[in-house]
Amino acid sequence: MIGDVLTSTIICEALTNKYTDATIDYLVNSNTKPVILENPYFHNIIEFKNEYRDSKKAFYSFLKDIKKSKYDLVIDAYGKLESNLISYFSKAPKRISFYKWYTQFIYTEVIRRKPEPITNASIAIENRLRLVHNEDELVTNIIRPKIFLKDKEKKTSKSYLETNGITAERKLIMISVLGSEMRKTLPFEYMATVIDEIVSSTKANILFNYIPNQEADAKAIYELTSEVTKEHIHFNVFGKSLREFIAILSHCDALIGNEGGAVNMAKALDKSxxxxxxxxxxxxxxxxxxxxxQHDSVHLHDFKPELYGDKTPKEMKDQALELYKSLSTELIIPKLKSYLKKLNR
Structure with missing residues (x-):
């Protein structure tokens, strides 16, 4: 997932800071490569291609190439079967990953995830950094994920926005209108009300973040907004690729919407x-x-913790569509208004 790959770049930066003369390779799924281009904290991107999943022969050939590289240290932040096998076949003298009941047989060191954060960086950040730093070093070595763009990419995207009548004279807000699946997507009518409030409070230009196969759903949300709001939405202004999306996002004042990779990318660009x-x-x-x-959020648990009890995340996931109905705009809007007031300053 893009958010995971972007967040895990902090491991590469931590290694660069700790081992200044080391050569660092970053192994990622091919489709996530655009989000880490131009990052100076690793030397080589090793792509895990789809064919390695489709063909055991191709995967075995890949494993042999990994072994030939003779790595001194392998850090596995993914912790699934594929990365388990890659780590094991690397034969690196030092192999580190998170603790699971079987990982002690694959790795030379296993790190137990901590369930509670000790900073505002989040558990996702802190636990990844535990793969590099001990507990005493952690707080003083917190790192934020970063995205790096070429000047040419920024200029091209700025020109594209200006061609579509979007300039810095009015705030520009990206809306993450859809999650990666419906269980991560605020109900359409709720999202439309949220967008109406954003336009009412800011008079901003609005861009929608969606991928081609989500266009019909994005259009459905657009149609649910008010006629005044529609005048502010530039529905057909979007990046044709992940890299183009990132470049356009770099010119936005804020990203608002469903949690997911887009939020992580906005934060990595230092956007509100x-x-x-x-x-x-x-x-x-x-x-x-x-x-x-600069960064705020809402979660149903903030308002109605009694709905959760001792249920596991998996149980809550199965009930997500029903639970979303309880995360009404009456709960979201007050906190959103407070956030927008700060954004307008």
Missing amino acids: TFTIFSPWIIKKDWNMFEDGH
Whole structure:
């Protein structure tokens, strides 16, 4: 997932700071590569291609190439079967990953995830850094994920926005209108009301973040907004690729909407965010650097903890669509208004 890959770049930066003369390779799924281009904290991107999943022969050939590289240290932040096998076949003398009942047989060192954050960086950040730093070093070595763009990319995207009548004279807000799945997507009518409030409070230009196969759903949300709001939405202004999306996002004042990779990318570009968490996502895992000013969020648990009890995230996930109905705009709007007031300053 893009958010995971972007967040895990902090491991590469931590290693660069700790081992200044080391050569660092970053292994990622091919489709996530655009989000880490130009990052100076690793030397090589190793792509895990789809064919390695489709063909055992291709995967075995890949494993042999990893072994030939003779790594001194392998850090596995993913912790699934594929990365388990890659780590084991690397034969690196030092192999580190998170604790699971079987990982002690694969790795030379296993790190236990901590369930509670000790900073506002989030559990996702802190636990990844535990793969590099001991507990005494952690707080003084917190790192924020970063995205790096070329000047040419910024200039091209700025020109594209200006061609569509979007300039810096009015605030520009990206709306993450849809999650990666319906269980991570605020009900359409709720999202439309949220967008109406954003336009009413800011008079901003609005861009929608969606991928091609989500266009019909994004259009459905657009149609639910008020006629005044529609005048502010530039529905057909969007990046044709992930890299183009990032470049356009770099010119926005804020990203508001469903929790997911877009929120993580906005934060990595140092853009203000307001996140609407799905009821089943554990907020403390992913509310990175939330301070109530530049970054804020809402979660159903903030308002109605009695709905949760001792249910597991999996149980909540199964009930997500029903639980979303309880995260009404009456709960979201007051906090959103406070956030927008700070954004307008």
